[in-house]
Amino acid sequence: MNFQFNMTARVNVDKYGTILEKRGLDEGGRAQQALDNQILKDCDPYVPWLTGMLKDSGPIHTVIGSGIIIYWTPYARKQYYTNGGDGLRGKLWFERAKADHLSDWCGVVAEVSGGTVSLL
Numbered sequence: 001m002n003f004q005f006n007m008t009a010r011v012n013v014d015k016y017g018t019i020l021e022k023r024g025l026d027e028g029g030r031a032q033q034a035l036d037n038q039i040l041k042d043c044d045p046y047v048p049w050l051t052g053m054l055k056d057s058g059p060i061h062t063v064i065g066s067g068i069i070i071y072w073t074p075y076a077r078k079q080y081y082t083n084g085g086d087g088l089r090g091k092l093w094f095e096r097a098k099a100d101h102l103s104d105w106c107g108v109v110a111e112v113s114g115g116t117v118s119l120l
Contacts, residue, residue, distance in 0.1 A: 023113040023114060023115065024113050025113055028066065029065070030113075031109045031113045032065050032066075034112045035108055035109055036069065037064060038101075038104065038105055038108045039069055039094075039097070039105060040058050040059050040062060040069060042100075042101040042105070043058065043069070043093055043094055045088050046088045046089060046093035046096050046097045047071070047089060047093045048079050048083050048085050048089050048093070049089055054076055054079060057070075057071050057073050057076065058071045060072075069094065080092065080093065080094075102119065106118075106119060
């Protein structure tokens, strides 16, 4: 004897863009804004400092939510690639901050989006 039954289900799923927006993962969304702010905060102690102009140029010239961190002074590029420094401050400040804080940055995105982030 065979037994058979039919079932109909209706599933409502938000559109892809709506899902991203709800999670703050849309372009320029809450997750990107939080990440940009955290990167600037965590890079701060690594940026060379003489007058503070270079360090202050990051928050001034970065458009929060763009995903692009900008340090804009006439000497920013030279400082980034060639300057030594005292303590944490010195060249390649973003790369060194990333090495120290990448898991924190992932945590910020996970917290804002309500998800999880794993580093490979």
